[in-house]
Amino acid sequence: MEVTADGCPVEVYLLLPAAGEPEIVHGAVPPGASILELGCGAGRVTHPLLSLGHPVVAVDDSPAMLAHVRAPTVCARIGDLDLGRTFDAVLLGSHLINTAVDADRRAMLAAARRHLAPSGRPIVEWHPPSWFDSVASGQGGRLGEVAISLADVVLDGDLLSATVRYSARGRRWSQEFTCRRLALETVLTSADLVFERWLTAERTWFTARVSDGPYREERANRAG
Numbered sequence: 402m403e404v405t406a407d408g409c410p411v412e413v414y415l416l417l418p419a420a421g422e423p424e425i426v427h428g429a430v431p432p433g434a435s436i437l438e439l440g441c442g443a444g445r446v447t448h449p450l451l452s453l454g455h456p457v458v459a460v461d462d463s464p465a466m467l468a469h470v471r472a473p474t475v476c477a478r479i480g481d482l483d484l485g486r487t488f489d490a491v492l493l494g495s496h497l498i499n500t501a502v503d504a505d506r507r508a509m510l511a512a513a514r515r516h517l518a519p520s521g522r523p524i525v526e527w528h529p530p531s532w533f534d535s536v537a538s539g540q541g542g543r544l545g546e547v548a549i550s551l552a553d554v555v556l557d558g559d560l561l562s563a564t565v566r567y568s569a570r571g572r573r574w575s576q577e578f579t580c581r582r583l584a585l586e587t588v589l590t591s592a593d594l595v596f597e598r599w600l601t602a603e604r605t606w607f608t609a610r611v612s613d614g615p616y617r618e619e620r621a622n623r624a625g
């Protein structure tokens with residue numbers, strides 16, 4: 402069984418349908434907007450975005466996931482990405498921003514920032530702070546033919562660890578994860594981004610814009 406570096410079972414992501422994510426992104430960008438999708442997996446969101454008329458470049462560090470993506474792909478760590486071009490929107494979904502590793506979060510947001518066109522927007526899915534107080538072992542549901550449940554939920558300060566269990570077609574998979582509760586303004590400010598608006602009533606998706614003034618990386622480079 403193929404598993405990504407962050408523990409995602411590839412087979413599960415091939416079975417999972419999109420769950421409204423493509424429409425949220427589509428509704429937040431101009432018609433035909435170009436999209437850089439970071440952490441695209443097997444194309445669960447990529448393929449509907451293509452159908453909605455968006456040229457998508459799809460990035461993941463898992464060759465096993467990318468083998469299933471029917472769009473131009475780049476196999477890279479998000480934080481290392483430097484394509485030398487910009488996009489109308491950069492999609493950072495799947496709560497990747499909630500990584501427990503602060504340096505990874507900074508690198509992801511910097512990558513998103515450096516691939517944004519002047520009027521471009523990052524489109525981000527996150528776990529809002531209230532989610533950390535509502536999660537409990539035994540919660541779950543179904544997405545397409547995949548039954549999903551949470552186990553071993555432990556909240557330790559700002560860190561939440563859990564195991565997500567998947568079952569479908571008589572098979573079972575599990576994935577452990579740890580994520581961090583974030584102060585959004587602080588996180589965005591450190592990437593020279595400014596919150597723009599919520600895209601869902603649950604405040605699970607938002608857009609941002611580039612803050613005024615020279616970009617931090619450029620300043621850092623100038624400073625040598």
Ligand SMILES: C[S@@+](CC[C@H](N)C(=O)[O-])C[C@H]1O[C@@H](n2cnc3c(N)ncnc32)[C@H](O)[C@@H]1O
Nearest residue numbers: 405440441442445461462463466477478479495
């Ligand atoms: C939870 S899966 C979600 C995939 C897809 N966004 C979806 O919604 O179906 C997360 C994906 O992000 C990729 N990923 C996580 N961290 C990454 C990183 N730092 N650089 C590149 N890919 C990463 C994993 O390999 C995996 O395919």
